[in-house]
Amino acid sequence: MTTVAPPRGRVSAAPAAPLREHRGPRTTAKVLTLTAVMAIGAAVVVAPLYWMVIASTHTSAEIFSSPPVLLPGDAFWENLRSLVVDRGFGRAVANSFLIAAVYTVVAGFVCTLAGYAFAKFEFRGKGIAFGLIMATLVIPAQVTLVPLFQIMLWFGWLDTYQAILLPNLAFPFGIFLMRQTMLAVPDELLAAGRIDGCGEVRLLFGIVLPTMRPAVAALAIYLFLAQWNDFVWPLIALRSPDSYTVPVALAALKGIGTTDYGQLLAGTTVSIVPAAIVFLLLQRHFVAGILSGAVKE
């Protein structure tokens, strides 16, 4: 495959040489047409999200009335209150936060170590180890579900945080992302550090890592979002409502006989708030993260 220079930083910033100089009426018409078409597309994409936020401020009866609600109502806090008090949703949010936070830190650490080893060292078995880890990207996750369930059963770990955390700590994409980024670290930098008597551990954490803030940010967003949204494995490993994470709790809410959609959509809205905040704040890194994982050989 063709090797592509790793795009860094602002990917969709205006291309290098804007053709502003010949700006006539025809160009203006083109600008208007293109921007209008893209804006209509964007409106279609955002409409479901807008409606979700609106619907979360209404009662179930209002949501299922004709015509549909299109403006904010006043039932949001009541929806949220009943969700927390009657359905124990607060517990699910706490579980999710704790699991996602611990996961982000520990998996980030583990992936960084491995990525560094793969990028900056030559050692026996390197090719095989890297190939095996990357092959897991092609093998469906479903293959591991039954054995993982049995492992957790043997250890008596169903319904525990470690059951959710452990199996995905070695996150192949994270290892790949860190390796790709660390390939760019000059060997001379490491050699200079060693000559100065810097130990290997301090070399990584004191010298190499501080230069890769964007990659670390991208990795953190990835890990947090992946864990926050993870569904299938928590669904299997968490059997009691007290241990549910947000997605499992939401799916359970939808499954019960008389679903209160005001509640359900309030919960859904709450569930995307952390992800949306992380995305808005670190959008640039997130896009860069997708790219450094994607557009290379």
Add this chain to the structure above:
Amino acid sequence: MSTATLSVRRRTIVTKNTAPYVFLAPVLILFVAFKLYPYVYSFWLSLTRSVGGRQEFAGAENYVRLLQDPLFFKALGNTALVLLIQVPIMLALAVALAVGFNSTLLRWRGTLRLAFFLPIVMGLVAYGILFSTLLNTQYGLVNWVLGGVGIEPVPWLGDPMWARVSIILALTWHYTGYNAVIYLAQLQTVPRELYEAASTDGAGPWRRFVHITLPGLRPAILLTVVLSTIGTLQLFDEPYVLTNGGPDNATLTIGMYLYQNGFRYFDFGYASTIAYALALLVALISFAQFRLLGRRS
């Protein structure tokens, strides 16, 4: 021996030679315990049958059963349908989006980009719930909008054909932005001079697209085709939350069928067989795609 370890007598065990192994150790241990072992165990399970709660060797029994199982082939057909219809539509839209974003004529770039990429952060359960409300036949927003232009209510989730359309719509909404990011990055590596030279030679927009843009996108297209194929073959979350595989198994996917056998009927042997069939399928198709699309690049 490195100069560092010679000149400074370190008590630490992390030297330049041991460092890669130390750094890789956590990932390798996790990998063996939670990936490699499950792969091997899952394969053994696929050769067993469940007798009174215990697994007993059964040879190729499960594989023979799989080849005669009409539901498995139904799930395979449903998955193939999504693969052949949804993936091309989504990737074509993503190319259009990337071309739009790559144009110097576009205004409101930042806002539009945010709108198109926001669905990426939404958890699968959350958007499953959202779409099931939006697509409600009687009260859903989508049918209300369609009613506004005189279209009869569509039984989105209640009719086999429309249920498939619903899954396709939801998937396209969710993943188009992600693919567009990858294409956009690739497009920005195509030299602008190529377009300028083609314009000078009298090539119109369509010819420039066919002869410059598409060939330039080739590596990214290969990547997204392979990624989308893997994702589609493993499709689980959307049918689980939106349609529960129904109506009449019209949206039953291989991932869902595996889940049902393993965790609803607790037939671990058969579930593992389905998982291995799926893994084989993913490997074969990805390989074929690399051979077909990867040539000449």
